Amino acid sequence: MGDLTTISSNLLYLAFILYLIATFVFAGTIRDKRTDSGDSKLGKVAITITIIGFLTQIGYFITRWIASSHAPVSNLFEFTTFFGMMLVFAFIIIYFIYRLNLLGVFTLPVALLIIAYASMFPREISPLIPSLKSHWLYIHVTTAATGEAILAVSFAAGLIYLIKKVDQTKRSKRTTWLEIVLFSIVSTLGFVVVSSIFSGLNYSAEFQFPVEGQEITAEYQLPALAGPNGGELLTGDAMQPWFEAPGWMQGENAARKFNTLLWSIVTGAVLYLLARLILRKRIAAAIQPLLRKTNADLVDEISYRAVAIGFPVFTLGALIFAMIWAQQAWDRFWGWDPKEVWALITWFFYAAFLHLRLSRGWHGEKSAWLAVGGFAIIMFNLIAVNLIIAGLHSYA
Amino acid sequence: MKKIICESCGHENPEGTVLCGACGKPIENNQHIDGNQSGKLLNMRYEGSARRSQTHNKSIIDKIWNFFSSVKVGVTLIVITLIASAVGTIFPQEMYIPPNVNPAQHYADQYGILGKIYYQLGFHNLYSSWWYMILIAMIGTSIIIASLDRVVPLYKALKMQKPKRHTSFLQRQRLFSKTESVSKEDMETVAAKLKSQRYKLTEEDGHILAEKGRFSRWGPYVNHIGLIVFLLGALLRFVPFLYIDDYVWVREGDTVVVPETDQQYYVKNEEFIIETYDEQDKRYQAAIKKQGGSVPSNYQTDAVIYKASNASVAGEDPELEVVKEGSIQVNKPIKFDGFALYQSSYQLDEFKTMTFKIHETEDEEEEALTSFTVDLTNPEYEYELDNGFRVVIDQYFPEYYLDDGSPASKSKYPRNPAFVFFVYPPNEDSPEVSFAGIGRNVDATGENDYKVGLQNFEVRDVTGLTVKKDYTLPFIALGGLIFMIGVIQGMYWQHRRVWIHPSESGVWLAAHTNKNWYGIKRDIEKAIDGTEVKMVQDQQELDE
Ligand code: HEM
Numbered sequence: 060m061g062d063l064t065t066i067s068s069n070l071l072y073l074a075f076i077l078y079l080i081a082t083f084v085f086a087g088t089i090r091d092k093r094t095d096s097g098d099s100k101l102g103k104v105a106i107t108i109t110i111i112g113f114l115t116q117i118g119y120f121i122t123r124w125i126a127s128s129h130a131p132v133s134n135l136f137e138f139t140t141f142f143g144m145m146l147v148f149a150f151i152i153i154y155f156i157y158r159l160n161l162l163g164v165f166t167l168p169v170a171l172l173i174i175a176y177a178s179m180f181p182r183e184i185s186p187l188i189p190s191l192k193s194h195w196l197y198i199h200v201t202t203a204a205t206g207e208a209i210l211a212v213s214f215a216a217g218l219i220y221l222i223k224k225v226d227q228t229k230r231s232k233r234t235t236w237l238e239i240v241l242f243s244i245v246s247t248l249g250f251v252v253v254s255s256i257f258s259g260l261n262y263s264a265e266f267q268f269p270v271e272g273q274e275i276t277a278e279y280q281l282p283a284l285a286g287p288n289g290g291e292l293l294t295g296d297a298m299q300p301w302f303e304a305p306g307w308m309q310g311e312n313a314a315r316k317f318n319t320l321l322w323s324i325v326t327g328a329v330l331y332l333l334a335r336l337i338l339r340k341r342i343a344a345a346i347q348p349l350l351r352k353t354n355a356d357l358v359d360e361i362s363y364r365a366v367a368i369g370f371p372v373f374t375l376g377a378l379i380f381a382m383i384w385a386q387q388a389w390d391r392f393w394g395w396d397p398k399e400v401w402a403l404i405t406w407f408f409y410a411a412f413l414h415l416r417l418s419r420g421w422h423g424e425k426s427a428w429l430a431v432g433g434f435a436i437i438m439f440n441l442i443a444v445n446l447i448i449a450g451l452h453s454y455a
Numbered sequence: 456m457k458k459i460i461c462e463s464c465g466h467e468n469p470e471g472t473v474l475c476g477a478c479g480k481p482i483e484n485n486q487h488i489d490g491n492q493s494g495k496l497l498n499m500r501y502e503g504s505a506r507r508s509q510t511h512n513k514s515i516i517d518k519i520w521n522f523f524s525s526v527k528v529g530v531t532l533i534v535i536t537l538i539a540s541a542v543g544t545i546f547p548q549e550m551y552i553p554p555n556v557n558p559a560q561h562y563a564d565q566y567g568i569l570g571k572i573y574y575q576l577g578f579h580n581l582y583s584s585w586w587y588m589i590l591i592a593m594i595g596t597s598i599i600i601a602s603l604d605r606v607v608p609l610y611k612a613l614k615m616q617k618p619k620r621h622t623s624f625l626q627r628q629r630l631f632s633k634t635e636s637v638s639k640e641d642m643e644t645v646a647a648k649l650k651s652q653r654y655k656l657t658e659e660d661g662h663i664l665a666e667k668g669r670f671s672r673w674g675p676y677v678n679h680i681g682l683i684v685f686l687l688g689a690l691l692r693f694v695p696f697l698y699i700d701d702y703v704w705v706r707e708g709d710t711v712v713v714p715e716t717d718q719q720y721y722v723k724n725e726e727f728i729i730e731t732y733d734e735q736d737k738r739y740q741a742a743i744k745k746q747g748g749s750v751p752s753n754y755q756t757d758a759v760i761y762k763a764s765n766a767s768v769a770g771e772d773p774e775l776e777v778v779k780e781g782s783i784q785v786n787k788p789i790k791f792d793g794f795a796l797y798q799s800s801y802q803l804d805e806f807k808t809m810t811f812k813i814h815e816t817e818d819e820e821e822e823a824l825t826s827f828t829v830d831l832t833n834p835e836y837e838y839e840l841d842n843g844f845r846v847v848i849d850q851y852f853p854e855y856y857l858d859d860g861s862p863a864s865k866s867k868y869p870r871n872p873a874f875v876f877f878v879y880p881p882n883e884d885s886p887e888v889s890f891a892g893i894g895r896n897v898d899a900t901g902e903n904d905y906k907v908g909l910q911n912f913e914v915r916d917v918t919g920l921t922v923k924k925d926y927t928l929p930f931i932a933l934g935g936l937i938f939m940i941g942v943i944q945g946m947y948w949q950h951r952r953v954w955i956h957p958s959e960s961g962v963w964l965a966a967h968t969n970k971n972w973y974g975i976k977r978d979i980e981k982a983i984d985g986t987e988v989k990m991v992q993d994q995q996e997l998d999e
Contacts, residue, residue, distance in 0.1 A: 065556065127738055127809040157973065185742035186732045186750050189785035338757035360973050367946045367970060374942060379935045388786050390797040390921045391700075392931065395582045396551075407537040412531050418500070444544070 063126040064184065065257055070119035071140065075174055077112030078147065078167050081105050085163035089349050100158045109163065110151060116144045127184040131238045134185050138200060139177030142441065145208035149365070153212050157361050158378075160398040161353055165215040170245050176442075179254040195309040195384035202376025203402070207437045209369030216362035217430030223355055227344035233424075240431055245334070246327025250319070250335065253326045257281050264297030266290040268314075277315055284321045287314035359423055361418060362430045368408050377402040401440035408433055459485075463621050469608075471510035474503025476615045476775065478626030496994055497627040499967055502616070504608035519573035523593075532597060536590045543581035544571050546673050555865070572599060595686045598679045605677045613672065618657050618664035620954050625965040628954075630976065630991035635961045641986035642955065648982040663955040672969065674945020678938045685934025691927040699924040701792075704868070706805065707915040710775070712760065714922055716794065717890070718763060721775055725757040727801055727916035752785050754798050756783045756918040760791050783920065793924050800919030806869040810911040811891060813844055816903055825908055831869040843881030846907075851873040855892055862890075868917070875899075904922055951975045951983075964991050 070321035084105035120141070123131040131137040133358040150166040218240065225233045257280055268290030277287065279297075286292070286300025304314035331342075339347040368417070381402065393399060413427045415421040459473050459482055466477035473485045474497065481491060481503070488509050489498040493638055508524040511517040520994055522528055524774040546569075552561050558579060562570035574764040614828040625631065649773070654665035692698045705724035730753040734743050743750050759780045763773035779791050788795040807832050812823035825840040831853070838846045852864040855873035862873065871894030878885070888899040889907040896908050948970045956963040964983075968975040972993070979991055 181742070181745065183745065184738055185741040185746075186736075186752065188751055189754050193786040356995070357973065360971075364971060364973075371939065371942045371946055375939060379939065382935070384930075386928070387788070389746040390788070390795070390799065390923050390927075394550075395543070395548055400540050400544050400582075404540050407533050407540070411533045411537070414526050414530050414533075419530075436546050 063122050067119050067122035067126060070115050071174075071178075072124060074112045074116035074119060074144075076170065077108055077115060077172050078174075079110040081112060082164065082167040082171065085160050085167065086323075088160040089164065089352075099160070105160065105163055106151070109147065109154075110165065113144065113147050114440050116147070117138075120144065123184070124205050128279075129192075130201070131184075132188055132197060132200040132204070132382070133191055133228060134181070136177050136180040136182050138204065139180070139441065140174055142204045142208060143170045143174035143177065145205045146173065149205070149209040149369070150210045150215075152209075152368075153361060153365060156364070157357065159361065161350070161358075162212070162215060162361065165219055166212055169211065169215060170253070172244065175251040176247055178272070179251060179258075185226060189306055190388045192197030193384055193387060195380060195387060199376060199384045202380055204374060204376070206369050206371075206373025206376045207405075207441070209295035209365055209372060210437060211434055213362045213365035213369065213430040216358050216365060216428035217434075219350065219353065220355060220358045220362060220427040221424065221431070222343045222346050223350040223353055223358070224427075225343065225346055227341060234341060234343065236428075238341055241342050242327060242331050245331045246323045249326030249330055250323035250404070252330075253281060253322050254319075262295065265293040266314075267293055277312065278319060279315055281319060281322050282317055284325075285314060285318045290314070315376065316333075321336075347378060355423070359426060362427060363422075366409060366412060366430070370413065373409070374406060378406060397444050398440065401436070401444050405433070405436050405440060408436055458487050464617075464619075466615075469505040471505030472503065473498075473505075474624065475621070476502070476504065476612050477617045477620045478619065479503075479616075479628075481623060487764060495627070496629050497624065499628075499944075499969075501605050501609050502612035504603050504612040506608050508783055515963045520600055520604070523597045526603040529594070529597040529601055531922065532590060532594045536587075536594065539581065539590065542578060546570060546579070548581065549579045552579075553819055577725050591686070595683060596926070600677045602676050609672065610657075613669060614640045616664070618659040618954070619662040620956065622963075624954055625954055625963050628965040629965075629972070629995045630966040630979070631994055632964045632989040632991040633958070633961065634964070634987060637960075637962045637987045642957065644986050645964075645982045645988050646955060648984070650977070652978055652981065654693075654951070654953065654978075658807065661957050665953040665955070666951070668948045671948035672950045673944055674941050674943075674948075676941070678843040678941025678942060681936070681938030681941055682936050683934070684766055684937055685931055687994075688853045688927050688930030688934050697926040699922065700917060701922040702799070703922055704760075704802075704917050705756075705920065706807070706917045710759075713760075713794065713796070715924070718773070720794070721761040722920070723759040724762065724797065725759060727918045728753065728755040728757070729801070729803070730755075733772035747941075754785050754801060756920065757781075757797055758783055758789060758796070760789065776976075780870040783918075787806050788923075793926065795923045795925075797921040797923060800866065802870065802917040802919070804914040805917045806872050806914045807913040809872060809909060811838070811846075811876075813846075813905050813906050814909055816898070816906045821906075821908060823910065824905070827944060828911075829874070831872055841860065844905075847877040847886065848874055848880070848887070849877050852892075877906055878903075878907060880905060899927075942982040942999060949974065951978065953979060964988060 077223055085102060087106065088099055088101045109313070120131060123137070130186060132141050146166065147170050154162060163186065221233075221237055221240075225231075227234060262280060263281065265276055265285060266279065266283070266287050267274055267276045268287035269275075276293065281296040283292075283300035285302055285304040288303050288305065290300070290303065304317050334342055381399065385394065385399075386392040412421075412426075413432060415429070418424055459468045459470060459472055459476040459480060460466070461480055463480045464478040467473055468476050468482065470490065473489050473491065474481055481493075481497070486492070489500055489511075491498050506524075508521045511928065512521065514804050523628065529738075546562065546566050549558055552558065559574055560598060562574040564570075566573065572578060612683070631946060646656060646665065649665040654667045657666070659666050663918070669874070699715045701760055703711060703714055703722070705711050705722055707727055710721050710723040712718050713722050724726045727752060730781055732739055732743060732752045734740070734748060736743075743868075759774035760778045762778045764776045779789060781789055783789045783796055783798045785798050788898070789791060792972045802896060808828050809950055810828040812821075812826040814821045814823055825842045825844050827838040827840055827846060829835070829838075829848070834851055838847060839966045840846060844862055850862075852862055852873045853867050853869045853871075854865040855862060855871050856865055857863070859999060862875075871893060873890065873895070876889045876891060877886035878889055887903040887905060889903060889905075890897040890899060891907045891909060894908065898906065949968050951966070951968040953964065953975075953976070956965065966975055966979060977995070
């Protein structure tokens, strides 16, 4: 089986590289003076590479499924990679409806980041604990991820709209928020960069510290900016922490996760400031001129349409199938577990989005901000709830 | 009720109408209702029909009706519920904290001052709090009233619409074009091509309405009905016989009555099984090692379900008849007569019996003078033993621990049994007091001649099964199904209309859709292809 596992991870690498190439080819279409539509040759090349990349990733998925004897959606790495794959899938579908090349320039990098992010988690094939052994697990997780992925396309379109429309001539709340959104994307990149560097260096620092009266140890894979509260560094040549994580951060992994978050933000800030130094203006302001040809109306429509398509899929996967599975596994279809509650919150949010759009005429910019907010909630549920708020669903 | 006669077509509209139901001409005095301004695009919401909430404003009922039918209110309720729900995930809910701690203490200890506040505000039981329930109930009310307020007028308006529309209605559609001169054939071609795209055509004096996907307009109402059915289904939980949620522990080899079945059903635990993954399994080796070994793969109770066949006479053992035999696994409950038993917990190696021996304190060999066996589920009070010994159980601690120095029991389950025995040596009337448990036998006075020691014990596993009966599930499922149908109906189809309006020598084209403007534009592009008719222009200005 070892071979199959290797093939599987190679396919994932390959898919990643193909998406990367496709992103650049899509970016090339911006320079295409004539038109911003799939009729351009370059656009056709780009979407073809994207599709090949997607099929390659499907290859990864299937081989890993065979190697592990269960659908590879059972831990954070697998689930998040799958989410990235479905994001590409959702993009392909929306692309064939609207044929907007620019959408690829924004969606594919998000997918790339998500897959890179996923790869920072343990990648071993893990066995399924009894409660996860159900077909409804696959059905629920895959449909929910697909729904979220389609909703994420709405974010990409909303972001394009905002970068195009937000007035960059003077500083305002809107420009600041837009920079914050871009900064969070850069921080994710920062996380991937530092994690890769230090895992390349095989960095490891072990700490011993008390949790609820017991001494436990935890291993840091990044140098500790924030060490565990009351912790003692065991590894000789590792860096001493600069300070201790606050005492209210409970649990054996809290301080380590906090440290990782710090690193992401610090690296993100460095990258962001570098970009600002080079560009000498806000990042959004630097991108704005590239979007001159873009039809804002069309982008707005795509953002809304993605929600219209994604909302039913999300409801089905994240709520209805989830309830069926929960009824089987835990004898109650709903248990107010944090992950469940955040799925409900996501659902409420998009329901509010649809009503505002329909009845109160929240089109254009307001709608685009909502699309960004919705994506923030999805990411929160995907990542933060797993990492911060532990619950029945916590994979990692 | 007052009626409004349309100046243009003579149609009789109910009071509060914004756009004439037949020809669409804006009704002058009512443009404020949907905020229409002359010269701007028409607000086509609900076809400009007269809604109760926009016309009645006198009585208290009107006020309540208007409150709940407002989407602004509805969305506000949703957003409040959303925020409240999020707050409920900051710290674990009470049901997820360890069962035998004092919640007030626990939140304060674990989460400090914030935890304390959280507890005092009742956020630890947020989702069953009265105000959360009221929020949900208000959303439900809002859904019902808002839907009723709109669906009837909308239905009437869509039924009554005429192909021939007032010019101001057409000009003020978002998609509009004027073509000065067009041949009759071209006009017919456009209509025919729309028809081939599955538009339904109706005609009046050469004016044509091409329409498709009208049924999608009912999507929101269908999905709202689904939501209401779902919420009512959830309410049914409070009807006692529709919903049962209980729990039973069954020891291996035991047969016990299934709670809540009127002593009708019994369950026997033949065996409880835990299986773990093979640590040598190539596939999972690395992950298992990382997790510190032994990852469970299966929890299973081999069970037999019996039914009591004779109407059990009090005090008599019922006759049991096997109804079902099988294994209960996580994700695979066993079902009978509307009940389901779920594998939900277990306790390994609970003590079944303990055998104690009595020996002389001095005897280094600890040779047994006599022994006795205590059945831990059913201990006897007094044991008459060989050699004239007699033992009385003074105290029994099934799950022994030291509570501030004095012995106590954590539960009534024999997980760590300990006893205070009164040992009566042969021909003695006053007992020696002995304390005995796992790994300890203590002489209370230090002057005992005889000692009690553990000689032997038997253990067995105990399985914890949830007993569920839920007749509300079909309602919940039905609600979910209706919701999905409605939401797909409203989202994956759109109501598209194209009006073809012949002018002196040319044609006016106007079009409206409730969503997906890109789609309708492509439909029209296809329809006018190869004709003189001009493409509609998107008149919407997105400049807020
Ligand atoms: C969580 C609860 C709710 C969900 C999931 C929900 C869902 C929906 C959906 C999916 C639509 C269709 C939207 C579209 O076509 O873009 C819709 C429309 C609508 N909803 Fe809700 N809704 C909810 C609560 C409410 C509430 C509380 C109100 C009360 C004001 C309301 C009033 C409406 C109205 C007036 C429409 C438009 C109907 C039409 O266009 O004919 N909804 N709802």
